[in-house]
Amino acid sequence: MAMPQNSTGDNGFCFTQTLDFSHSSPPPGEGGRTFDAPSGREVCGTPLSNGMASSGTPSPSDSCAEPLCSTTPGEEETQFGKGIKYVSAEGEELVCGWGGFTPGCLQLFNTSKGVLFFLCVASFLQGMTVNGFINTVITSIERRFDLRSYQSGLIASSYDIAACVCLTFVSYFGGNGHKLRWLGWGVLVMGLGSLLFALPHFTTGQYETRSAAEVGICGGNQSLPCAQAASSLSGYRFIFMLGQFLHGMGATPLYTLGVTYLDENVKTNYSPVYIAVFYTAAILGPAAGYLVGGMFLNIYTEIGREMDITPENTLWVGAWWIGFLGAGAASLLISIPILGYPQRLPGSQRYIVMRVSEAHQLKDGSHKKASDPDFGKTVKDLPRSVLLLLKNPTFIFLCLAGATEATLIAGMSTFGPKFLESQFSLSASEAATFFGYLVVPAGGGGTFLGGFLVNKFKLRCSGIIKLCLLCTVSSLLAIFIFFIHCPNMPMAGVTQMYDGSALPGGHLNLTAACNAECGCLQETYSPVCGSDDIMYYSPCHAGCKKVSENLRNGKKVYHQCSCVEKTLLPSPGNAEAGKCTSSCVKRPLLLLFMFVVILFTFLSSIPALTATLRCVSDRQRSFALGIQWIVVRTLGGIPGPIAFGSMIDKSCLLWQDQCGEQGSCYIYQNSAMSRYTLIAGLVYKVLGTTFFIVACFLYKPPPPESSPGSSDASENGNSDLQEHKPSLPAEEDI
Secondary structure, three states: OOOOOEEEEEEEEEEEEOOOOOOOOOOOOOOOOOOOOOOOOOOOOOOOOOOOOOOOOOOOHHOOOOOHHHHHHHHHHHHHHHOOOEEOOOOOOOOOOOEEOOOOOHHHHOHHHHHHHHHHHHHHHHHHHHHHHHHHHHHHHHHHHHOHHHHHHHHHHHHHHHHHHHHHHHHHHHHHOOOHHHHHHHHHHHHHHHHHHHHHHHOOOOOOOOOOOOOOOOOOOOOOOOOOOOOHHHHHHHHHHHHHHHHHHHHHHHHOOHHHHHHHHHOOOHHHHHHHHHHHHHHHHHHHHHHHHHOOOEEEOOOOOOOOOOOOOOOOOOOOOHHHHHHHHHHHHHHHHHHHOOOOOOHHOOOOOHHHHOOOOOOOOOOHHOOOOOOOOHHHHHHHHHHHHHHHHHHHHHHHHHHHHHHHHHHHHHHHHHHHHOOOOOOHHHHHHHHHHHHHHHHHHHHHHHHHHHHOOOOOOHHHHHHOOOOOOOOHHHHHHHHHOOOOEEEEOEEOOOOOOOHHHOOEEEEEEOOOOOOOOOOOOOOEEEOOEEEEEOOOOOOOOOOEEOOOOOOOOEEOOOOOOOOOOOOEEEEEEEEOOOOOOOHHHHHHHHHHHHHHHHOOHHHHHHHHHOOOOOHHHHHHHHHHHHHHHHHHHHHHHHHHHHHHHOOOOEEEEOOOOOEEEEEEEEHHHHHHHHHHHHHEEEEHHHHHHHHHHHOOOOOOOOOOOHHHHOOOOOOHHHOOOOOOOOOOHH
């Protein structure tokens, strides 16, 4: 335990009769021993816990908000007003600051809530950058730097590759070191990665594109857009990959050491709530990334330059780089306060004393090795530590269940906007914004609610696993909604013939008598919606000969379109740039059940994480989270988008033709997309349900603790060391 040090030499304790300790000091290792006062010399107060100062002023620990003894305001100020420092049992100062710079105003933030705030900001920035901005701007980056889809896929995967490389090292050594110092440097590296990701915008020339006025109309200049196919700009993918690699390195300590630090510095029952708030910020980050990133994409990448093309045009490149500059600068700033926190918070030692172990009990008793204070401090203990985790079946099956859930989350975050875009006939920016609105209440609310339920019902490890099982079964039932789908909007030459009849054999036929003399190219894809509510591949394929601008919405309007059926006017029909608006009546039902699937998927995330922390020994918590993240990323995060993407690509109707090479998919068959999404969702949800059942069945809790102040204290949400202190004698006896 810690003893307070008073740098002014004043006695910081209050006794009814002064006790003199000046001639004797406790032997090494007994700095936290409680001295019993002789009869008639009762000590006013309770034994001091780690980092608790005997000051009358409020300390960062919530238990230290009241003075140890009742004094008048004047006496309190003279006795306790100066020079108090929080010192651990090993002599380490538990103050907030950088080196010798530890101003008193900073100590107001030296609390669990202060740490939670800065960690939430860091996780918000990480989620907004990696899971928000990246997914939103990847199409613009492909267009700007002439990248193929597999190259942009490598950029996205670089984050998970870096995390897998660093997780073992960071979680093992960081878990036994100064966790927040590792985390602070990680946030700083993450900020550098964001700035590096935006660098190519400033090192390349201006983005040049042809005027939209004459491109794509019938009889216009239909030159092949292959002149710059062999552009050297594709080499910038390595800069993007390096930036993503730094993102992965920097975020590695955040969800391993950060979670463990919170769990160690708060009450056991409050830990799920703190972790839930932390992860809720991480969920809100991607939602903000989708919303803010979509807003930035409506700004032209060359800011201040006048252009006559609109965001609906396929040649448009938005200001993809702004978000990375802002997130990088914010990450550098937030790393400064995180680096100033001590190795543990004042007063945290009492929570460690009160905690009851719920670690899975191995038959051979080898789990007791992890209780050794010297275990895990050297590299030679690394293989033994891995072996202990591998022998823990509950931990293994929780990792596998987490991997299946991570696969669905990764697939949803990557292809959720694309699913909405195809089903409801939205633009890319509209779909990203729409998906952001869906994720905020479902993902964020589910994450927080999961931690709240664990705390509300004071669930032990076995009860937490059963809650995860209930959530997984609920989302499994809701995923059957993908049996229904919205019909495709009719598109001439793609979903039907120009005369409305079915396509023979399902093959494309973009040429008809109405556009045969236009010389249209398949490489020029710019969909328009005709006045007959049928979509056309481009203004040229619709036979349009003139173009103007709609003053109300700024969209291009094409006139004298020979392929568009005449309505009431004798002249040929018109067409407007962009897709036709979908009027699918199943839209509310689809959105409702998608909300339920996302809600229950995220609802199990915090309980599953809490169960992982509970089923392993205290000294292995950080390392266990690191190993779990490796399993989750290797089996879920990395292959998840690939598996979902390959299945969704099977439903593609129209592929991009880039000078003879197949590019990305332009149009999907909605019925096939829903069917393949249902198959993938069912497979992973059934696997997740099975893994949770096995984990619950194999979990073997430790025998009930009979030591005083352990079991009851940890189970009672209002418990505190002050509730177990010896009763003071009556006031008249003192």
